[in-house]
Amino acid sequence: MSSKWLSLEEALSKALDAAAPISETEQVSIFDATNRILADDVVATVDVPPWDNSAMDGYAVNTASLDGEMPLNVQGVITAGMEASTPLQAGHAFKIMTGAPMPPKADAVVMIENTDGGKDKVCITKAPSSGENIRKKANDIAVGDVLVKQGTQLCAEHLMLLSSQGKSDVTVYRKLRVGVVATGSELAHPGSERASTQIYESNRVGVSSILRNENVDIIDFGIVEDDEASLRALFTEASTKVDVMVSSGGVSVGDADYVKDIISELGNIDFWKIAVKPGKPFALGKIGNTLFCGLPGNPVSSFVTAKLLVVPVIKKLQGQDGNYEPLYINANITRDVKRRAGRRDFQRATMVKNAKGEWEVTPFKSQSSGVMTSITSANCLMVIHEDIATLNKGDSVPVMPFHL
Template sequence: MSASWLSLESALDKALSAAHTVTECETVSLFSANNRIVATDIVATLDVPPWDNSAMDGYAVNTAGLSTSSPLEVQGTITAGMAADTPLSTNRAFKIMTGAPVPPNADAVVMVENTEQRENKVIIKSLPTSGENIRLKANDISAGEVLIAKGTRLNAEHLMLLSSQGLDKVSVYRKLKVGVVATGSELAQPGDNRSSTQIFESNRVGVCAILGNENLDIVDFGIVEDDKDSLQQLFESAIGQVDIMVSSGGVSVGDADYVKEIINRLGGVDFWKVAIKPGKPFALGYLQQSDAQKNSQRTLFCGLPGNPVSSFVTAKLLVVPVIRKMQGQVNVSAPLTMNATLTHPIKRRARRRDFQRATMHKMADGGYEVTPFKTQSSGVMTSITSANCFMILHEDVSQLDAGDTVPVMPFTL
C-alpha cells in the first residue's frame, strides 16, 4: 500500500472528525419522526405498566390458604380497560383478562388452562405462587427515567414507545441538506439525446437513493462539464446552500480532472486516495467563504470516483457515516459483517482492501456460503445488481482456498 493512501479506518476517522453535527432543532409529529435524530434526552412521565396487571387470561386469587379441593366463588369479571369495583374477598376469585388491573387483595393469577369452571365457581387445579402471572407497576418503565437518549435515530419501536407515554411530538435535529453533482463532459442526462462519444450519467440517481434512505433533503446540481469556470461557479454556489456537497468524477489524475484543484482553491482537501478497491480516488475536503456581511460559511465536500461501482461503494462506506454524524446520531457504527465459507479459491495482489461483489446463500447447517463474481471491474454495474453482498478481502490477504472463512457485508438482512 502506498504511504500516501489512507486505510479505510483512518479515512473514516478523518471524515468523521471533519463532520460537525448540526445544532438547529425542530419539533415534529411522531408520524413525521421516523429516521430522525432525537435532539434531547426524552424522559418518561408515566409508569409502564401504570398498575399491577394480569399477564394472561385466568383468575385472580389470593394464595393464602388456597387449595385444589375447595372451589372458589367467582366474584366478578375484570376485562382490559376496567377495574374491580371491590377488593377480592376471602375464598373468592375474579375472572380476569390479559392486561386488566389486578384487584386489591389478589397476589396471583392462575392461567385459565389450570382451572375448571363450574357454574359460578372455579376449581384451581394447580396452585400458583405469590406474584405468578402478574406484571408489576413500573416493571417496564419508571417515571423519571430516560426513555430515549439524545442522538438516537428514531424507528418504529421508538415511536410506539413515545406514543405510549402520551406524546405526539418530538424534538429532532433539522434535516441535512446534501448537494449531489456529476462532473464530466462525457456524460449525458438520461432522457436527453447523447453524442456518439457520451454515455448516460448514472451515479447521481444511485447516490441520491443511497443517501435518501438517511431522511435528508437532497439538492440535485445536475451534470457539469469538465470546465474550470463552470465547476468553480457550481461549488461556489453550494457554499452555505448545502451542508455537504457530494460530487462524482473529476477526482482522479486525468488532464481534465479539475475538482481537487478547485476544492483546494475554495477551501481545502483533507485527504485523497483510500486503500480500498473499488474506490481508491475518494476525496474529502471543504468549501468555505467569508465576507463582511455574512459569517464564515463552510460546506463539507465528498468527492466520489466516477466509475459507477466505485461511487456506489464509497457512498456507502464513507459518505453515509459522515451524514449520520452530521445529523447528530451518536455511536455511528460500521456496517454489519458476518462470516461465510468461500466456494472458490482466490489469488490476488495484496495491497488494498477489496470489496468484491458476490452472492451468499444459507446452507442446510445454518451457515453461509459466498461466491465472488469473476468480473470485478469498477465500471460493470451489473456486478452490483446481481450481487447480494460484498466479500471483504483485507489488505494482507493474497490467497484464499475454497472452504476458507471470509467476512461478508450483506446488502440487506
C-alpha cells in the same frame, strides 16, 4: 503503495473527525418520525404497567384465604379497561381478564385451566402462590427511566414505546441537506439526446438512492461540464445551500480533472487517494461549513466509496449515535483467488447459505470497475485485506451484504 495513500481506517477516521454533527432540532409527529435521529433522551413519565394487573385470563384470589377444595363465590368480573368497585372479600374470587387491574386484597391469579370455570362459584383445582400471574406496577418501565437515548435512529419499536407513554411528538435533529452533482463533458442526462462521444450519467441517481436510505434531503445539482468557471460557480453556490456536497468525477489527475483544485482554492482538501479498490481517487474537503466528498467518476467506484465513506459521514453529521462502519459478516469463499496485494479490495460477489446454514461467498471473475452489471448481479462486497494476495477455497473472509 504510495505513502500518500491512506488506509480505509485512516480515511474514515479523518472523514468522521471532519464531520461535526448538526445541532438544529425540530418537533415532529411520531407518525412522521420514522428514521429520524432523536435529539434528546426520552424519559418515562408513566409507569408501565401503571398498576398491578393480571397476566392471565383467570380468577383473582387471596392465597391466604383459600381453603382446600371449598368453592369460592364469584364476586364479579373485571375486564381490561375497568377496575373492581370493591375490594376482594374473604371466600370470594373475581373473574379477571388479561391486563385488567388487580382488585384490592387479591394477591394472585389462578389461570382458568386450574379451575372448574364456574360462573357463580368456582373451584380452584391447583392453588397458586402469592404473586403468581401478576404483572407488578412499573416492572417494565418506571417513571424516570431513560426509554430512548439521544442519537437513536427512530424505528417502529421506538415509536410504539413513545406512543405507549402518551407522547404524540418528538424532538429530532433537522434533516441533512445533501447536494449531488456529476462532473464531466462526456456525460449526458438520461432521457436527453446523447452525442456520439457521450455516455448517459448514472452516479447521481445511485448516490442519491444510497443516501436517501439515511433519510436526508437531496438537492440535485445535475451535470456540470469540465469547465473551471462552471465548476467554481457550482461549488460556491452549493456551499450556501447544503451541509454536504457529494461530487462524482474530476478528482483524479487528468488534464480536465479540475474539481480537487477548485475545492482547494475555495476551501481545503483534507485528503485524496485511499488504498482501496475500487475507489482510490476519493477526496474529502470543506468549503466554509459545507463538507465535500469527491467520489471517483467510475460508477462502480462511486457506488463502493459512497457506501464505505459517505454513508458513515452522513450518519455522524445527522447526530446518529453508534458504530458508523458498515456491517460485515464472515463467509467461506467457494473458489481460489489470486491478486496483487497492496490495496483493500472490495470484490463484487454473491453470498448464499449452504445446506448446513453457513454463509458461502462467490466473487465474480471479472472485477473491472467499469462493469456496472457486476453491481446489479451482486448482493455483497467480499473484502480482501491489503496484505493478502492469495485466498484458497474454503477460507473465511469478511463480506459486506448490500441488504439483510
